Amino acid sequence: MIGEHRWAFSFIGSTILIFAIHFSQPLRRLFSHRYAVFFGSISFPVYLIHSFVMRSVLVWVIYGIVPQGPVVVRLVLNSIAFLGYLGLVIWLSLLWKDNVDVWCASFAQGVEDIVLGNQSMMETLSSFRIGITSKEGDIELESGLTSVLKGFQG
Numbered sequence: 001m002i003g004e005h006r007w008a009f010s011f012i013g014s015t016i017l018i019f020a021i022h023f024s025q026p027l028r029r030l031f032s033h034r035y036a037v038f039f040g041s042i043s044f045p046v047y048l049i050h051s052f053v054m055r056s057v058l059v060w061v062i063y064g065i066v067p068q069g070p071v072v073v074r075l076v077l078n079s080i081a082f083l084g085y086l087g088l089v090i091w092l093s094l095l096w097k098d099n100v101d102v103w104c105a106s107f108a109q110g111v112e113d114i115v116l117g118n119q120s121m122m123e124t125l126s127s128f129r130i131g132i133t134s135k136e137g138d139i140e141l142e143s144g145l146t147s148v149l150k151g152f153q154g
Contacts, residue, residue, distance in 0.1 A: 045093035045101070053092065058085040 021027045030036065058081065066077045110124040 042090065042093040042097050045096035046089055049092050049096065050089050053085065053089050057088065058082070061085075 021031060031040075061081045061084070062078055066074060066081060068074070110119075113119040114121055114124050
């Protein structure tokens, strides 16, 4: 609808907040603390993971395992379940950050190198590694995408 400006309030508010943090030494110190930086580094994986874990594991624990008894007992057990849920989400987010984010950043850098002409496609694809288990059970690092392409070439 023409003339609708509801989006402007969040834009103006977030702009004021950004400038307030930028020019306020106490806020900069607060958001530069190692715990704030840590939670900022896992915020995107938390966003992606929390809903799935909440709708599966947390609901299963609260409605399937926690007994339906007195309110105080349920409150204590639900609080313990929620703390366990938070721990699980943080742990899964760390795994995501350390594994998936690293691979995605490497992939994006490889695409950028191809597009800018810094590397050929075969050089870039050979740098992507996947783990392949040998018959002895050891994990060997092999260039997975290159081996797939070689299979297509003959």
